[in-house]
Amino acid sequence: MKVSDIVEKLGLKVCSGEQGLNKEIEGGYTSDLLSDVMGNADADQVWVTLQTHKNIMAIASLKELAAIVLVKGYEPEADAAEQSNEEGIPILSSEEEAFELTGKLYKLLSVE
Amino acid sequence: MKTFRVDLHTHTVLSPCGDLEMSPVNIVEKAKERGIDVLGISDHNSTLHAPLIKKLAAKENIEIMMGAEVTTKEEVHCLCFFETEEKLVVFQKYLDKHLPHIANDSDKFGYQVVVNEEEEILNEVEWLLISGINQSIDQLEKKVHELDGLFIPAHVNKMQDSIISQLGFIPIDLNVDALEISQHTTKSEFLKKNKYLKNYNFIRSSDAHYIDNIGNTWTNFFMERRNFEEIKMALAGIEGRKIEIK
Numbered sequence: 001m002k003v004s005d006i007v008e009k010l011g012l013k014v015c016s017g018e019q020g021l022n023k024e025i026e027g028g029y030t031s032d033l034l035s036d037v038m039g040n041a042d043a044d045q046v047w048v049t050l051q052t053h054k055n056i057m058a059i060a061s062l063k064e065l066a067a068i069v070l071v072k073g074y075e076p077e078a079d080a081a082e083q084s085n086e087e088g089i090p091i092l093s094s095e096e097e098a099f100e101l102t103g104k105l106y107k108l109l110s111v112e
Numbered sequence: 113m114k115t116f117r118v119d120l121h122t123h124t125v126l127s128p129c130g131d132l133e134m135s136p137v138n139i140v141e142k143a144k145e146r147g148i149d150v151l152g153i154s155d156h157n158s159t160l161h162a163p164l165i166k167k168l169a170a171k172e173n174i175e176i177m178m179g180a181e182v183t184t185k186e187e188v189h190c191l192c193f194f195e196t197e198e199k200l201v202v203f204q205k206y207l208d209k210h211l212p213h214i215a216n217d218s219d220k221f222g223y224q225v226v227v228n229e230e231e232e233i234l235n236e237v238e239w240l241l242i243s244g245i246n247q248s249i250d251q252l253e254k255k256v257h258e259l260d261g262l263f264i265p266a267h268v269n270k271m272q273d274s275i276i277s278q279l280g281f282i283p284i285d286l287n288v289d290a291l292e293i294s295q296h297t298t299k300s301e302f303l304k305k306n307k308y309l310k311n312y313n314f315i316r317s318s319d320a321h322y323i324d325n326i327g328n329t330w331t332n333f334f335m336e337r338r339n340f341e342e343i344k345m346a347l348a349g350i351e352g353r354k355i356e357i358k
Binding site for chain 2: 038051055
C-alpha cells in the first residue's frame with residue numbers, strides 16, 4: 001500500500017512532502033516519545049504522533065520512515081514542514097485521535 | 113576569580129511534589145548550612161516563591177536565581193531564570209496565559225501553596241502546575257531570551273520529562289545557555305553515550321524536593337562575585353569566568 005492510498009482511505013490532509021506520496025508502506029508505529037520512535041520504529045513505516053516539533057522530521061529521515069501522521073488535527077511547525085518538503089517524507093494530518101486512527105490504519109495494512 | 117558553589121534547581125512547597133517542609137525560611141537555612149552560594153528557585157510552571165526567598169537569602173549572603181522549571185507542550189522540563197522582579201512578573205504572566213486550566217487535586221498531587229515568612233498560607237494555586245504549558249520548547253526559549261533570561265533544559269539524562277526523552281535528541285539550533293544533568297550521572301558518563309553534545313556547557317543540580325536534598329549536588333562557578341550577570345558570564349565562559357562539574 002502506498003502513502004497516497006492511506007491519504008485517500010483515511011481522509012488525511014497532506015500538509016507537506018507531497019512528492020513522497022508514492023512511497024510504499026511496510027507497517028506503522030504509534031508513539032509520542034521521540035526517543036522511543038528513534039529506538040523502535042522501522043524503515044518504511046508510517047508514524048502516528050501528536051508531536052509537531054521539527055525533530056519529528058529529523059527522526060523520520062534518520063529512520064527512513066514512509067510518512068508521519070499527526071492526530072487531532074495538528075499541523076507541523078513551519079520548519080518541520082519545510083524539511084518534509086526538502087526530503088519528500090510526507091507529513092499528513094488527521095482529525096481523529098491516535099487510538100481511532102491507529103486502529104483504522106492497522107486494519108488497512110493487515111488486509112494486504 | 114573565586115569559586116562559588118551553585119545549585120540551580122530547587123522546588124519549594126509551591127510545587128505539588130515539593131515537600132511541606134520546603135518553606136522559604138527552611139530552604140534558606142538549609143542552603144546556608146550546606147555552604148551554597150547561589151541557589152536557583154525553580155518551581156513547576158510558577159515563579160511566585162522566588163522573590164521572598166531572594167529577600168530572605170540576602171541576609172545570609174546567598175544569591176537567589178529567580179525562575180521556574182517550565183514544562184513545554186512536548187513535556188520537556190526547562191529551567192528559566194530572570195534577573196529582576198519586573199522580568200519575573202512578565203514571565204509569570206506568560207505562564208498564567210499558557211498553563212491549561214486543569215484543577216489540582218491536592219490528595220493526588222500535593223498542595224500548591226504560596227506562604228509568607230511566617231509560613232502562613234497566602235494563596236493556593238488552583239491549576240495543576242505540573243501540566244505542560246501550551247507553548248513549544250522553541251517558543252519558550254525565545255520568550256526567555258527576549259527577557260534576557262537564562263534557558264537551561266533540565267536533567268537531560270533522564271528517561272522522562274527531558275529534552276532527550278521527549279524529542280529524541282537536542283535540536284542543534286536550539287539556543288541553550290547550558291544543559292543540566294542530574295545527580296544520577298556525571299558529565300563524562302553522560303558524554304560517553306552522547307558524544308554529539310561534547311561542546312555544550314553542563315551544570316549539575318540537586319532538583320531538591322525535600323529539605324535534606326538542597327545543595328547535595330552543585331556546580332562550581334568561577335566568577336568575580338555572585339550575581340545574575342556573573343552567572344551568565346560564567347555560563348558563556350567569558351572574561352575568565354567558567355563552570356566546572358564532575
